[in-house]
Amino acid sequence: MNAQGVAAAFAVGLLLAIVLYVAVVSYNAVMSLRQRIDKAWSNIDVVLKQRHDQLPALVSAVRGVMAFEQDVLTEVARARANYSPTEPIPDQAVHSDETTRAVRSLFAVVEAYPEVKSNENVLDLQAQIERLESMIADRRELYNDQVYRYNARITTLPTNLLAPLFGWQQRPFFAARPEELERPATDL
Amino acid sequence: MPIDWQPQGIFLALAGLGVGLWLLARGLADYREATRIGDTSTSRIATLAAGEVQVSGVIEPAELTLISPLQSATCVYYRSTIDGADDGIDLRADLTELGADFFEERAVGFRVRDETGDIRVFPRAARWDAPTTLDDSTGLMGDEPPGLRIRTGPALAPTGLGRDVAIAALLAGPEAAPDFRPLLILGGGAHRGIGGGDGRRHYRETTLAPGDAVTILGRAMPFGDLADPAEADIAIGSELAPDDAEVAGDIAEAREAGLLAATPEAAWGNASIPGFGIGQPIRAPVLDPGATAPPLGTAAQASEAQRRFEIPPDALVLASAPDSPLLIAQGLPSAAVERREGHFLLGLLGAILAIASAMALAMIVSGALGS
Numbered sequence: 001m002n003a004q005g006v007a008a009a010f011a012v013g014l015l016l017a018i019v020l021y022v023a024v025v026s027y028n029a030v031m032s033l034r035q036r037i038d039k040a041w042s043n044i045d046v047v048l049k050q051r052h053d054q055l056p057a058l059v060s061a062v063r064g065v066m067a068f069e070q071d072v073l074t075e076v077a078r079a080r081a082n083y084s085p086t087e088p089i090p091d092q093a094v095h096s097d098e099t100t101r102a103v104r105s106l107f108a109v110v111e112a113y114p115e116v117k118s119n120e121n122v123l124d125l126q127a128q129i130e131r132l133e134s135m136i137a138d139r140r141e142l143y144n145d146q147v148y149r150y151n152a153r154i155t156t157l158p159t160n161l162l163a164p165l166f167g168w169q170q171r172p173f174f175a176a177r178p179e180e181l182e183r184p185a186t187d188l
Numbered sequence: 189m190p191i192d193w194q195p196q197g198i199f200l201a202l203a204g205l206g207v208g209l210w211l212l213a214r215g216l217a218d219y220r221e222a223t224r225i226g227d228t229s230t231s232r233i234a235t236l237a238a239g240e241v242q243v244s245g246v247i248e249p250a251e252l253t254l255i256s257p258l259q260s261a262t263c264v265y266y267r268s269t270i271d272g273a274d275d276g277i278d279l280r281a282d283l284t285e286l287g288a289d290f291f292e293e294r295a296v297g298f299r300v301r302d303e304t305g306d307i308r309v310f311p312r313a314a315r316w317d318a319p320t321t322l323d324d325s326t327g328l329m330g331d332e333p334p335g336l337r338i339r340t341g342p343a344l345a346p347t348g349l350g351r352d353v354a355i356a357a358l359l360a361g362p363e364a365a366p367d368f369r370p371l372l373i374l375g376g377g378a379h380r381g382i383g384g385g386d387g388r389r390h391y392r393e394t395t396l397a398p399g400d401a402v403t404i405l406g407r408a409m410p411f412g413d414l415a416d417p418a419e420a421d422i423a424i425g426s427e428l429a430p431d432d433a434e435v436a437g438d439i440a441e442a443r444e445a446g447l448l449a450a451t452p453e454a455a456w457g458n459a460s461i462p463g464f465g466i467g468q469p470i471r472a473p474v475l476d477p478g479a480t481a482p483p484l485g486t487a488a489q490a491s492e493a494q495r496r497f498e499i500p501p502d503a504l505v506l507a508s509a510p511d512s513p514l515l516i517a518q519g520l521p522s523a524a525v526e527r528r529e530g531h532f533l534l535g536l537l538g539a540i541l542a543i544a545s546a547m548a549l550a551m552i553v554s555g556a557l558g559s
Contacts (some may be wrong), residue, residue: 002554010543018216139237149226149227149229
């Protein structure tokens with residue numbers, strides 16, 4: 001091979017090396033994103049479980065005094081019972097939102113009972129659950145952001161060229177499916 | 189008589205090939221890093237979970253800050269070089285320390301704060317992407333650049349405790365430059381500089397200072413999991429590791445021989461009192477009766493000093509792990525990604541340069557251009 005042939009081979013080799021490098025980086029990036037999504041989901045799952053474990057203690061602490069607020073307490077118990085860590089993520093999102101709404105209603109009702117509000121045990125439980133609710137909200141945002149980045153990556157160049165080869169599918173957000181979102185009834 | 193330009197042509201082609209490949213290598217490395225930063229969501233510090241995380245916030249000093257050598261600026265990281273101004277190609281950024289007359293890079297631990305809280309950063313083994321705050325040369329008449337303010341004191345400074353101290357520092361103007369030419373000590377005057385030649389020098393300094401916005405990508409771990417917090421805190425420091433067999437052997441030998449003090453008090457005396465030398469000691473030191481007793485810190489100052497120096501073992505901190513060094517980059521994540529993408533595009537241009545240079549070299553060698 002003459003010198004010009006060597007130079008041409010060098011050029012082709014360099015271009016192939018760049019393409020291969022970009023492909024390997026893209027593949028590794030998708031693998032890392034999947035790991036991050038799984039980790040972000042595990043972090044949510046831990047907090048959902050903690051909230052699930054804490055709610056009975058809160059309901060027990062306020063049940064005696066709030067005998068006339070059975071609807072609110074029943075709603076919290078019903079929402080809590082729907083928790084199932086094996087459900088698909090969008091279904092868990094629906095049930096998590098229901099639990100959050102029920103807990104907020106309970107906290108609102110507690111405001112009307114000074115004897116409950118002044119109970120240190122209740123205050124402590126309320127603070128813990130509020131902290132967990134805040135963590136769920138923050139970690140949900142982080143998870144959804146990570147899923148967004150993953151979905152965006154596997155649908156844009158150059159990674160979308162690799163997606164069919166490796167069977168990469170879009171991941172679901174931790175949010176209710178659009179068809180499950182209830183529209184509030186309005187009567188104008 | 190035809191000019192024999194083959195040697196120059198070969199030299200230029202080889203230089204083009206080298207520079208092109210170097211640009212390409214840097215661009216590809218930055219492409220990978222841009223992907224890593226861009227694919228990691230930014231966590232809120234208050235709800236941070238252990239593991240690989242990315243946080244973005246503002247730098248706050250921890251126990252100590254650094255004073256940069258060229259601007260005397262208070263910072264948590266600096267990288268400074270002084271070089272001859274007219275010594276050929278200036279490769280800038282990554283390679284300025286090669287052949288520099290003066291090169292120094294240091295960092296200390298700091299805190300980073302976002303809207304939800306703050307976290308301690310231990311920058312040992314971190315990779316830094318800091319802005320250039322000084323990039324200037326000596327003038328033709330030998331006059332030094334206006335931003336140059338050579339450090340004349342120690343490189344480390346204690347961090348003032350409390351808001352009042354911070355406000356006072358902000359309101360105070362820069363100290364008057366002393367009538368002292370440290371560059372003479374380094375080896376040169378205005379016309380006989382350390383850069384050699386005609387004495388002109390090029391000063392370059394990158395710093396990250398309290399108040400700067402940064403993006404940090406790395407591992408959040410409980411403070412108790414750090415092998416050695418003292419080592420983890422210093423980014424560029426002693427390379428002696430306590431787990432090194434030889435160092436551990438020396439320490440054990442010294443301990444057996446009774447050469448090591450049993451307690452910090454025995455070793456350092458009053459300097460072992462928390463707050464001593466940094467702010468105010470939180471208990472009365474035993475002083476020479478003739479000496480003036482320093483004022484004791486208030487309870488609030490004591491608790492602030494405690495908070496700064498004593499980190500609970502389960503508190504999350506950011507530190508390098510063996511498989512994932514910290515990346516500390518100036519600005520928001522999007523800005524850090526943008527800079528790296530720019531380098532990637534430059535790297536692709538470098539590939540074109542390398543290919544063109546290889547083609548030219550081949551043509552020269554085969555005589556196609558020479559005849």
